[in-house]
Amino acid sequence: MKTRRAFLQQMGMASASIPFLNTGLLNFNREPGDDGPVLRVALMGLGGYASRVAESIQSCKRVKITGLISGTPEKLQTWRKKYNVPESSCYNYQNFDNIKSNKDIDVVYVITPNALHHNHTIRAARAGKHVICEKPLAISAKEGKEMVEACKKAGVKLLVGYRMHFEPTTLEVIRMRSNGEFGSIKFFQGLCGFRIGDPAQWRLNKALAGGGSMMDIGIYALNGSRYMVGEEPVWVTAQETKTDPVKFKAGVDETIQFQLGFKSGATASCLSTYNMNYLDKFFLNGEKGFAEMQPSIGYGPIKGRTHKGAVDAPIVVHQTVQMDEMAAIILDGKKPVVAVDGEEGLKDLRIIEAIYQAAASGKKIML
Structure with a gap:
């Protein structure tokens, strides 16, 4: 059977x-x-x-x-x-x-x-x-x-x-950045990872997952870099580390560090891994201030602080808010603060492919 x-x-x-x-x-x-x-x-x-x-x-x-x-x-x-x-x-x-x-x-x-x-x-x-x-x-x-x-x-x-595009703490940090409260953005750091369990699960099967940690947890750091900085990257570099080739077979990345450059001169340094716990942090640095979120992408509660103090935002069930907001997008034509359409997903895929290319070649890939 x-x-x-x-x-x-x-x-x-x-x-x-x-x-x-x-x-x-x-x-x-x-x-x-x-x-x-x-x-x-x-x-x-x-x-x-x-x-x-x-x-x-x-x-x-x-x-x-x-x-x-x-x-x-x-x-x-x-x-x-x-x-x-x-x-x-x-x-x-x-x-x-x-x-x-x-x-x-x-x-x-x-x-x-x-x-x-x-x-x-x-x-x-x-x-x-x-x-x-x-x-x-x-x-x-x-x-x-x-x-x-x-x-x-x-x-x-x-x-x-x-x-995360509908999560209140995330949206408050984006609002502050959009309003210039951090000044010119200089740097973003995104750390996303956990130790994955069952080696037989589909997430460790390249045919079903399309890759490894980058496709699953690393996409949060990548996507986060784009909405936190407020720009699209223009170049990427990356390095892959694999300590367990038995569990993480060919085409299934265990750990990838990647760096992004933006037109304004801002840079991002991110980590995606299936082999380390306690990695759930975003940090945004600007000329006038900073924002830090830890946890930054977990199911909650998301906790944030800036140079002005703790971020006071409601604690919500992410999927409940997501679904109600998506109902408004589909039924009412509402425009979200951060896009969630297919084009947004396609942008991440194109950058992920460049990250894999950079990790394999050791070269800076222009986007």
């Missing part, structure tokens, strides 16, 4: 053959809530993070789980009963294209292994559904670009699960 991992890999690598639908924007036909219309979500991939998202949605004002997609029948039954989802709105990876006729689903939240994002996103778009895709958007910039184009062609929105 095939394992779930093998089944996922087979389904994800297969290319969809359903023609694009010229759907335009979806017609949301639902009962409005006190805070506006409700976004009806189908969760795809019922693993650990999906459980966190599902629980968080229960506190949302504008989001409801109305569909489930999984390759494990037992999970579908358990989740269906827990979240009161009708059997007619439960799908597997073979038949989920049928959601195109399900008027009770507006968006598919793709929470499957990285290598499956491309296939699952394109199929959901072809079914006329908006897509929220977990980060990284894909395992290559080429795939990411195809996903962005597919969603545009289908007339649906593509968002990426960058939960």
Whole structure:
């Protein structure tokens, strides 16, 4: 009997053959809530993070789980009963294209292994559904670009699960930087890592993960450097360290240090690792002040301080705020402070590819 991992890999690598639908924007036909219309979500991939998202949605004002997609029948039954989802709105990876006729689903939240994002996103778009895709958007910039184009062609929105873009402490530091309270930005440091466990998990399988720590935890430091500095990098250098080639096989990075240069002259120094704990820190330095966040990307609470003192911001459940904000983006056309669209995810992928290239070549890569 095939394992779930093998089944996922087979389904994800297969290319969809359903023609694009010229759907335009979806017609949301639902009962409005006190805070506006409700976004009806189908969760795809019922693993650990999906459980966190599902629980968080229960506190949302504008989001409801109305569909489930999984390759494990037992999970579908358990989740269906827990979240009161009708059997007619439960799908597997073979038949989920049928959601195109399900008027009770507006968006598919793709929470499957990285290598499956491309296939699952394109199929959901072809079914006329908006897509929220977990980060990284894909395992290559080429795939990411195809996903962005597919969603545009289908007339649906593509968002990426960058939960930190809605986190209050993060947004307060961004506000201060935007208002010039730190002066000219000179330097950013992002440290992101943990000791990864089970060596058989998909995150250590290059075919499913597309890499190693950089694709999973390092993307937080990379993305953070961009929204904290407030610029796009123009060059990158990088170095890779591997102490356990058995656990971290070829193509699966254990630790990468990378440096970014910005047009203004600001620089960033970041660390991504699967082999060290207690790494969850951002530091931003400017001519007039600084900001430090530690923890900076964990599930919370995020703690920040600046040259003016502690950052006083609400403590929230990241995924609850993320989903309500994404409902506003999709339903109301709200523009977030920090972008979370497919183009934002594509920018990170292009830089990640440059980081891998720099680490392999030892050269500075211009972006």
